[in-house]
Amino acid sequence: MRRAHDASPRVDWPTRKRQLRALQTMLHKYREPFAKAIDEDFGGRSALETDMLEVFPSLGNLKHALRHTRRWMRGSHGWASLWMLPGRRALIPQPLGVVGVIVPWNYPLLLAIGPLTDALAAGNRVMIKVSEVTPRFAEVFASAMAETFPPEWVTVVTGDAxxxxxxxxxxxxxxxxxxxxxxxxxxxxxxxxHxxxxxxxxxxxxxxIIGPGARWEHAVERIMFGKLVNAGQTCIAPDYVxxxxxxxxTFVASARQAAAKLYPQAVDNPQYTSIVSARHFERLSGLASEAVAQGATSHELFDTPAQATRRRLPPVVLTGVHDxxxxxxxxxxxxxxxxxPYDNLESAIxxxxxxPRPLALYVFDTDNARIDQVVDGTISGGVTINDTLLHVAExxxxxxxxxxxxxxxxHGEIGFRTFSKEKPIFRQARWNGAGLLNPPYGKVFTTMMRLLLR
Structure with a gap:
């Protein structure tokens, strides 16, 4: 792949457009096989949830790239700064060569297609390592990529840790x-x-953070939505409230109502996702039981017990927790x-x-001053206000x-720039004054430096 890039490092817009459209076509063609493979790997995940959480944002990102990449490729051009005139400057994005992407198991399609889209838009070749925890998806995805791209452009690697x-x-x-x-x-x-x-x-x-002026039922519902899609196996899921x-x-009672509304009879609901493996199921069960042993109170949101054989774990709220x-x-x-619980917003902040600084932060309130207080007073990877998860889909x-x-x-233009080298270029004019600064340094040089250092 490196040799192929070095032989043809300049990737024009028609080539990038053709690759992005091929990826778009592949997603539509393999939508159902991908969902079926993910369902099998998890031991139960609704195709509808895969459509919403993986296929829809992947296609949206592709459409965005197709709409804007040609403009991103142009870079910027213009006159140089005052003392460098009449020179001109440019900033030109170039492909980096071969981009590597290591994909996790929880959203194996979305977190492969997202970086792949950005890297292809930037003109790169891409090598993708898919997770061994989702072997059926890995097999289907590798086959789909091999059918869509020659191996010198996109290669999928399978295997263990x-x-x-x-x-x-x-x-x-x-x-x-x-x-x-x-x-x-x-x-x-x-x-x-390297x-x-x-x-x-x-x-x-x-x-x-549920602020004192939050729309209570709305806040609890959106927090439970963010927590329970994919059974909480989401890197930006609310981790605590x-x-x-x-x-x-009141939160415990409201959470129970919201969960019942979202996923009635959770463990027997085909739209509620299973835990991906027995190891992860045991880890989660251990976290809950250890917390209870150390003084926490467990509030099961459903009457139905967990089903270890099917790795179905109903949602639980824990109170009385400590660090x-x-x-x-x-x-x-x-x-x-x-x-x-918190006593005032300052103590919550x-x-x-x-x-440690979190990947996401969610704040619920109707008062913009309190919202700004939380946003300005904390540092996190991203923020969604009065909802959860959605900043990642933008x-x-x-x-x-x-x-x-x-x-x-x-994602989007930031992703294009992440996978590009923005090369700075200064183009000197034929007639210029740079020679006035040449040694030997005399009166003209001294006068010029006096002006430059003002």
């Missing part, structure tokens, strides 16, 4: 990893061997929702800031983390 480790050591032009913060350390360390630039989309504990202390019991519990230290990635906004939740970003 050892393959992923080897993949992250390759000398890519850029490497994008989406996954756990703990694995992000290893990916960045491996990439540093000084490969990285974009890391990690996880962490994304808070939802901060509520006014006097509303703690000594694993459920409050680790990213949950499942339908467990701790609730933390302080609580968020006392912990193609004009980058998807990005900060600190332990990641670095760099992609």
């Amino acid at each position: 050892q393959v992923a480790r080897a993949f992250s050591t390759l000398p890519f032009g850029h490497l994008l990893f989406t996954g756990a913060t703990s694995i992000g350390h290893h990916v960045m360390r491996a990439a540093s061997e 000084l490969t630039p990285v974009t890391l989309e990690l996880g962490g504990k994304s808070p939802a 901060l509520v006014p202390r006097e509303k703690l019991d 000594g519990m694993r459920v409050m230290r680790e990213e949950i990635f499942g339908p467990l929702l701790p609730v933390v 302080a609580y968020v800031n006392e912990h 193609h004009t906004l980058p998807f990005s983390g900060v600190g332990p939740s990641g670095m760099g970003g992609y």
